Amino acid sequence: MAEKVKVAVDAMGGDHAPAEIVRGVVEAVSERDRIEVILVGISDKIEAELAKYTYPRGRIQVVHASEVIATEEPPVMAIRKKKDSSIVVAMNMVKNGEADAFVSAGSSGAILVGGQLLVGRIKGVERSPLAPLIPTSKGVSLLIDCGANVDARPSHLVQFAKMGSIYMEHVIGKKNPTVAIVNIGAEEEKGNALVKDTFPLLKNCSDINFIGSIEAREIPNGYADVIVCEAFVGNVILKLYEGVGSVFQAMLMQGLMSTMRSKIGALLVKPAVKKTLKSFDASEYGGAPLLGLKGLVVKTHGSAKAKEVKNSIIQCITFKEQQINEKIKKNLVQEKV
Amino acid sequence: MAEKVKVAVDAMGGDHAPAEIVRGVVEAVSERDRIEVILVGISDKIEAELAKYTYPRGRIQVVHASEVIATEEPPVMAIRKKKDSSIVVAMNMVKNGEADAFVSAGSSGAILVGGQLLVGRIKGVERSPLAPLIPTSKGVSLLIDCGANVDARPSHLVQFAKMGSIYMEHVIGKKNPTVAIVNIGAEEEKGNALVKDTFPLLKNCSDINFIGSIEAREIPNGYADVIVCEAFVGNVILKLYEGVGSVFQAMLMQGLMSTMRSKIGALLVKPAVKKTLKSFDASEYGGAPLLGLKGLVVKTHGSAKAKEVKNSIIQCITFKEQQINEKIKKNLVQEKV
Numbered sequence: 001m002a003e004k005v006k007v008a009v010d011a012m013g014g015d016h017a018p019a020e021i022v023r024g025v026v027e028a029v030s031e032r033d034r035i036e037v038i039l040v041g042i043s044d045k046i047e048a049e050l051a052k053y054t055y056p057r058g059r060i061q062v063v064h065a066s067e068v069i070a071t072e073e074p075p076v077m078a079i080r081k082k083k084d085s086s087i088v089v090a091m092n093m094v095k096n097g098e099a100d101a102f103v104s105a106g107s108s109g110a111i112l113v114g115g116q117l118l119v120g121r122i123k124g125v126e127r128s129p130l131a132p133l134i135p136t137s138k139g140v141s142l143l144i145d146c147g148a149n150v151d152a153r154p155s156h157l158v159q160f161a162k163m164g165s166i167y168m169e170h171v172i173g174k175k176n177p178t179v180a181i182v183n184i185g186a187e188e189e190k191g192n193a194l195v196k197d198t199f200p201l202l203k204n205c206s207d208i209n210f211i212g213s214i215e216a217r218e219i220p221n222g223y224a225d226v227i228v229c230e231a232f233v234g235n236v237i238l239k240l241y242e243g244v245g246s247v248f249q250a251m252l253m254q255g256l257m258s259t260m261r262s263k264i265g266a267l268l269v270k271p272a273v274k275k276t277l278k279s280f281d282a283s284e285y286g287g288a289p290l291l292g293l294k295g296l297v298v299k300t301h302g303s304a305k306a307k308e309v310k311n312s313i314i315q316c317i318t319f320k321e322q323q324i325n326e327k328i329k330k331n332l333v334q335e336k337v
Numbered sequence: 338m339a340e341k342v343k344v345a346v347d348a349m350g351g352d353h354a355p356a357e358i359v360r361g362v363v364e365a366v367s368e369r370d371r372i373e374v375i376l377v378g379i380s381d382k383i384e385a386e387l388a389k390y391t392y393p394r395g396r397i398q399v400v401h402a403s404e405v406i407a408t409e410e411p412p413v414m415a416i417r418k419k420k421d422s423s424i425v426v427a428m429n430m431v432k433n434g435e436a437d438a439f440v441s442a443g444s445s446g447a448i449l450v451g452g453q454l455l456v457g458r459i460k461g462v463e464r465s466p467l468a469p470l471i472p473t474s475k476g477v478s479l480l481i482d483c484g485a486n487v488d489a490r491p492s493h494l495v496q497f498a499k500m501g502s503i504y505m506e507h508v509i510g511k512k513n514p515t516v517a518i519v520n521i522g523a524e525e526e527k528g529n530a531l532v533k534d535t536f537p538l539l540k541n542c543s544d545i546n547f548i549g550s551i552e553a554r555e556i557p558n559g560y561a562d563v564i565v566c567e568a569f570v571g572n573v574i575l576k577l578y579e580g581v582g583s584v585f586q587a588m589l590m591q592g593l594m595s596t597m598r599s600k601i602g603a604l605l606v607k608p609a610v611k612k613t614l615k616s617f618d619a620s621e622y623g624g625a626p627l628l629g630l631k632g633l634v635v636k637t638h639g640s641a642k643a644k645e646v647k648n649s650i651i652q653c654i655t656f657k658e659q660q661i662n663e664k665i666k667k668n669l670v671q672e673k674v
């Protein structure tokens with residue numbers, strides 16, 4: 001029998017906690033035999049939600065944590081002060097080996113800070129990037145880094161490219177993934193100081209499939225599988241992606257409802273349009289891993305519903321099975337020698 | 338009678354040159370009495386296009402320039418070597434006061450470099466930003482800087498905020514325009530070093546309506562009228578905006594054509610959807626000014642057709658009429674004292 005994968009889940013994080021989180025957990029354990037979940041948070045509330053479902057009891061455990069970190073709290077302070085918060089308690093479980101992974105829809109800042117301070121980085125990893133999958137017309141690309149590591153150095157970006165390639169190949173299943181660096185032109189001599197310094201280093205990496213620069217315009221076309229950038233730029237890309245998509249959808253809907261003729265047409269096109277929009281929906285792919293930590297930490301959208309929570313939990317199986325951290329360790333340590 | 342506005346137009350730049358450029362010029366002079374255009378480029382080709390139209394002959398002059406700068410040419414070299422190119426000849430006309438403004442759909446790099454080297458910056462202006470208008474659900478915002486000034490300093494961003502406010506108020510007609518700086522969170526303490534250093538400087542500017550940080554997600558909602566960022570980030574925003582929009586449209590069209598039912602519906606929704614998409618089309622607003630130069634330089638999209646060329650030319654009237662450069666000079670020189 002395959003080894004179990006123990007996932008600690010933050011029951012209190014996100015806009016739809018705890019209801020959608022608990023539902024996602026129940027769906028995950030129902031769908032995959034190998035998963036065991038530890039739901040961390042205010043136990044009364046968790047138990048009240050769990051009572052709504054039938055599920056294999058032995059595979060969901062509840063661990064009480066009396067505090068909750070809110071999204072707007074300054075992260076460093078929150079992690080230091082709220083020792084009995086769901087995020088801190090669950091991250092300590094990963095650190096102590098009681099859980100393989102941690103999934104949360106809670107405060108991004110607290111998850112990023114907690115990941116570095118509590119779980120800790122793999123030796124040799126300089127920074128731990130947040131790497132969400134973004135939808136493209138060809139499928140999905142990994143955008144690395146979108147975290148809080150602003151003002152990165154070239155050596156950080158090189159590590160991001162390596163870790164991102166490993167994740168994309170072994171977790172998402174993309175063979176020999178292409179890697180590109182975000183730039184303001186296709187030519188090697190273009191870019192800011194960081195990109196100009198990083199470009200030749202990436203070009204010299206024999207263990208990644210570096211294809212050069214990517215202009216932002218090409219990102220939605222799926223031009224590269226792993227898209228490397230520093231976190232400020234990554235954050236802008238990720239959020240603008242969501243913003244343009246949702247404004248576009250809202251305007252489209254408004255347009256469809258604007259005349260009698262278009263309203264009738266809207267009834268006919270709705271199923272097809274819905275299907276199209278769904279293929280551009282990142283929640284299908286689960287959450288964003290924080291790579292290079294001693295355990296796996298996955299951040300899902302604050303707005304995550306059950307399906308995204310379930311997919312994020314299931315993604316932890318592949319991460320463990322494929323020994324991603326061992327691969328990262330081996331790859332980055334080799335590099336150092 | 339109001340003063341004439343003389344606009345030099347690059348007849349050779351852009352994907353649809355010279356045909357669409359010449360058509361745009363003819364439309365502009367036909368629509369507005371005050372405009373005089375100098376079409377610069379290979380005269381045979383220009384004359385052949387002009388021969389297709391009826392227009393007030395005295396208001397379009399052709400000036401021959403034997404060379405053309407291609408988009409892929411290294412800009413600095415091109416500007417230095419191709420002395421008889423349409424871009425260099427036309428920019429020299431602006432420099433010498435023979436033209437008030439220059440409009441081109443040609444090589445962005447060459448226009449940016451030529452603007453600085455040939456036309457020259459207003460005294461006191463540290464850098465000349467490229468400031469396109471981007472469509473939002475509320476109308477349009479000015480994104481400043483999207484040029485080639487990477488690795489900017491805080492003082493540059495402060496000047497961008499001031500020049501952008503002047504342009505937005507007096508050319509676009511937005512009273513007391515709101516100004517925000519692109520950031521990865523709404524709080525003052527967030528951001529990279531550049532943003533953290535710039536934020537308090539903007540907060541202390543009494544002559545702009547600074548409203549704080551803007552996350553990329555809020556840009557398409559029209560949260561701020563003037564969006565300040567350094568050029569690398571601005572370039573990413575601008576290009577991603579275009580990229581997500583066009584992939585989204587393509588996928589939508591694919592979805593509409595996917596079933597018999599949706600095809601019938603598509604016929605009914607088409608006019609309404611087209612209208613919606615049009616309101617999200619930046620070409621309605623003309624081109625992007627390169628601000629802070631001794632004359633006006635306007636860069637239109639490489640894909641610009643007649644309408645965008647026409648709108649870009651017409652926008653030069655307001656720029657001159659409102660004495661934008663005098664306002665910039667006064668504002669930035671005051672600041673220096």
